[in-house]
Amino acid sequence: MPRYTYSCDDCGPFDAWATMSQAEEPACCPACSGAARREMAMPHVSTLNPRLRTAIARTEKTSSEPKVVSREHLAGCGCSLCATRKKKPQPIERRWSLGH
Template identity: 50%
Template sequence: MPLYNYICEECGPFDSWESMSNAANACACPACSEPSARDVAAPRLNLMNTTLRRAHTRSEKSGSEPKVVKRSHLAGCGCALCKVGPQKPTPTRHKWMIGH
């Protein structure tokens, strides 16, 4: 269950643990029992470690702004991004061909 922020018009802001199915509904204020609307809250990303925060940012960015790649780039350029470049043929070696 996530922790949601609510604002009571009489008592002020408060937090409440609610199930996700009740997230859109008003919550009763713990002090005056009046129905209170949910407040929009930003996620607490500053509490994450740096590596996880960067990965989250990269994931969010790629969901809405995927990287545009040219067709010629994917045609086997051999760069580290696509790794589909032409393979060098490996010479056939057998145990009996040690010096040849």
């Protein structure tokens, strides 16, 4: 449920939660119980999770020109590129054996 900014003529601006279907309807002012109209406001970006904010910025940055990456990876990185490569069979190391 989004949080919208409303403005009461008598009391001033306040924030309130409302469903998207109720977004265009006036809200009840918490101070004077009068009708308050919704104001256009910037999204509350500062309240976003920092990881989500970084991911959105990275997506917007690479939307017009993707970043070129190399196929060189560290050993055992676990990414999808390394998982699809065929791995060389490891030689069998025998530490000890029974027999004559």
